[in-house]
Each structure stands twice: as C-alpha cells, then as structure tokens.
Amino acid sequence: MPPERILQLNDVGVHFPTRDGLVKAVNGVSYHVNRGEVLGIVGESGSGKSVTARSIMRLLPKNAVDAGGSVQFRKRDGQEIVLSEQERLGKTMRSLRGGDIGMVFQEPMTALSPVHTIGTQIMRTVMLHQKVSKAQARQRAIELLTKVQMPRPNEIVDNYPHHLSGGMRQRAMIALALACDPCLLIADEPTTALDVTTEAQILELLKSLQQEMDMAIVFITHNFGVVADIADRIAVMYLGRVVETGTVDEIFYEPKHPYTQALLGSIPRLGKSHGKRLRTISGMVPDPYNVPSGCSFHPRCERAVAGVCNVRIPDVVHYASGQIARCHFPGTDLPDPDRMEAAQ
Numbered sequence: 001m002p003p004e005r006i007l008q009l010n011d012v013g014v015h016f017p018t019r020d021g022l023v024k025a026v027n028g029v030s031y032h033v034n035r036g037e038v039l040g041i042v043g044e045s046g047s048g049k050s051v052t053a054r055s056i057m058r059l060l061p062k063n064a065v066d067a068g069g070s071v072q073f074r075k076r077d078g079q080e081i082v083l084s085e086q087e088r089l090g091k092t093m094r095s096l097r098g099g100d101i102g103m104v105f106q107e108p109m110t111a112l113s114p115v116h117t118i119g120t121q122i123m124r125t126v127m128l129h130q131k132v133s134k135a136q137a138r139q140r141a142i143e144l145l146t147k148v149q150m151p152r153p154n155e156i157v158d159n160y161p162h163h164l165s166g167g168m169r170q171r172a173m174i175a176l177a178l179a180c181d182p183c184l185l186i187a188d189e190p191t192t193a194l195d196v197t198t199e200a201q202i203l204e205l206l207k208s209l210q211q212e213m214d215m216a217i218v219f220i221t222h223n224f225g226v227v228a229d230i231a232d233r234i235a236v237m238y239l240g241r242v243v244e245t246g247t248v249d250e251i252f253y254e255p256k257h258p259y260t261q262a263l264l265g266s267i268p269r270l271g272k273s274h275g276k277r278l279r280t281i282s283g284m285v286p287d288p289y290n291v292p293s294g295c296s297f298h299p300r301c302e303r304a305v306a307g308v309c310n311v312r313i314p315d316v317v318h319y320a321s322g323q324i325a326r327c328h329f330p331g332t333d334l335p336d337p338d339r340m341e342a343a344q
C-alpha cells in the first residue's frame with residue numbers, strides 16, 4: 001500500500017510587498033508529508049523554509065500576501081481538509097492549531113506566555129480541544145511534562161517559564177504542542193538556540209515521541225547533521241522554491257541538484273574531511289528583491305549553461321524512486337551537448 005499523505009502543499013506562494021520591492025518569499029512550493037514520517041526542510045537562511053511552514057497554519061506576518069496554491073491536510077480520523085484561504089482564516093484553522101497540528105519554534109517564548117504557569121498554559125490548550133474537567137486537564141499537563149522527560153513535573157507544572165532553563169522551556173513548549181495528540185508537528189529550528197548536549201537530548205526526545213505517537217514532523221533546520229539524524233525524507237529549498245526532494249540516503253549519497261551537491265560539499269565530515277579543503281558555494285544568496293532570471297541558482301552554479309539556465313525556469317524532473325530535482329541538467333555528470341540542445 002502506498003504511504004498515506006497527510007499534508008500536501010501544491011504550488012504555494014507567499015509574497016511580501018516592501019518599500020524596496022516585492023519579496024517572493026515562497027514561490028510555488030510543493031511538498032508532501034506521509035503519515036508518521038519526518039520531512040526535513042533544509043536550505044540557507046532566507047530560502048523560505050519558515051514562511052512556507054507558517055503558511056500551512058496561516059501564522060504569517062500582517063504584510064504577507066497569499067500568492068496562490070493550496071494546502072491539503074488529512075486529520076487523524078481520515079477527514080480531508082483543503083485549507084483554502086477562507087477556511088485557513090476561520091474556525092477550522094483554530095481547531096487544527098494546537099489540536100491536530102502542533103508547532104514548536106526556535107524560541108520557546110514565542111509560544112509560551114511569560115505571565116502564566118506552564119501548567120495553566122497546557123491546561124488551557126487541553127480544555128480548548130477536549131471536554132475534560134480542570135482537575136483532569138491538570139493531570140494531563142503533569143502527564144505531558146513527564147512524557148517530555150521534564151525533571152520534577154509535579155513541581156514544574158506550577159512554575160512560570162522564566163524559572164526554567166532553555167532546554168526545560170523547550171521541553172515545556174513540546175509538551176504544549178503535544179497536548180492534543182497531534183498527527184503533525186511543525187518544528188521550526190527547535191534546537192538551533194540550544195547547546196550541543198541539550199540539542200542532542202531534545203532531538204532524541206522528538207524522535208522517540210514521533211515513534212511512540214506515530215506523529216509526522218516537518219522539521220526545519222539549516223543543519224544537515226541534524227536533518228540526517230532525524231529525517232526520513234528531505235526537501236531542499238533555495239530562494240523560495242523546493243529544488244530537490246528525496247529520502248535521506250538519496251539526498252546524501254545521490255544528490256541530483258547542483259545546489260544540494262554544493263551544500264553537502266561545504267559541510268565538514270568526521271574522518272573524511274581531514275586534509276581536504278572544504279568547498280564553498282561561490283557567491284552569496286542573491287538579494288530577494290532581485291532574484292536572478294531563469295534558474296535562480298544559475299549565477300552560483302558550476303554547471304550552469306548560458307542560454308538555458310539564465311533564461312528558463314527549470315521544470316521538475318521526477319525519478320522512478322520518487323526523488324525530484326528542479327534543474328535543467330540534474331545528475332552527477334556534467335551536462336552533455338545532446339541534453340543541452342534538447343533543453344534549448
């Protein structure tokens with residue numbers, strides 16, 4: 001049986017009109033998430049990872065403009081919801097947020113209120129989505145704090161966020177996100193601000209919760225090491241577009257897009273990089289107000305072919321395995337003249 005898709009983004013666009021010009025932060029993004037899998041989203045800063053994820057839940061800045069596309073979501077009970085513009089703003093969205101879909105962010109204080117105890121905040125979410133008494137909701141809060149391996153959960157439940165360390169706040173935010181047993185968790189750089197040891201602990205926790213709860217995760221990070229550790233599949237983003245999608249093995253061992261290849265070439269690998277010079281990606285991420293014509297990666301691409309890559313936006317190339325690359329000349333070989341001719 002093919003895996004069940006619980007989230008499908010089709011050609012989603014989000015633009016920001018600014019004084020300096022139009023920023024096409026998300027420019028026709030499509031990706032899907034299967035039930036119970038972890039999809040890692042990677043890409044340099046500004047590639048549109050966060051804005052895409054926030055567009056799923058309609059948690060966008062006020063100046064964001066919807067530039068089309070659709071988001072489909074299948075709830076745990078199998079009900080399919082098309083999160084069209086109207087629905088995204090209404091009651092459906094409110095019931096999904098914190099219910100079927102949970103969210104964790106890099107900075108816990110964006111999700112936690114500083115003026116309420118951890119327990120009160122979890123109890124409110126539980127009571128918003130489930131018919132339970134106050135005492136039952138408090139019991140559930142303690143259970144959730146135990147589940148996220150919070151030390152002294154019976155005590156912490158009555159603490160305010162400022163009493164907690166960074167790692168403990170992250171655990172509290174995860175407990176809040178899991179309050180209603182979501183089938184999808186959107187995790188936006190949840191470990192980036194933590195020290196390496198705490199980061200490893202939180203990743204382990206998310207992995208074990210994901211398996212235990214059969215929960216899918218969209219895990220956003222700029223760190224390939226982290227994504228290799230947690231993800232089943234990876235989507236690579238560049239300047240508002242998904243340029244490649246594949247399983248972790250496909251992305252690490254058979255990347256087809258020159259951008260993915262360049263990103264992987266620029267990370268140090270234990271044992272393998274010794275004595276070797278790391279590659280850097282030439283040039284800078286272009287200014288979002290002046291995105292290059294054609295394939296927006298072409299000015300930095302070692303394999304760009306003039307007359308093709310600077311002119312036409314590449315189509316998506318589908319491989320039999322399911323791997324996808326948006327490139328005129330995908331693959332590990334250099335572009336051959338026949339393919340160049342066919343593309344022109």
Ligand SMILES: Nc1ncnc2c1ncn2[C@@H]1O[C@H](COP(=O)(O)OP(=O)(O)OP(=O)(O)O)[C@@H](O)[C@H]1O
Pocket residue numbers: 016018023025043044045046047048049050051052061063064222288
């Ligand atoms: N409120 C806003 N107004 C104008 N531009 C914005 C706004 N929010 C985001 N952007 C722009 O949208 C683009 C995508 O931003 P986004 O935060 O999604 O990138 P990202 O890949 O998540 O980066 P990072 O890893 O740094 O979080 C960037 O060019 C950013 O400057």
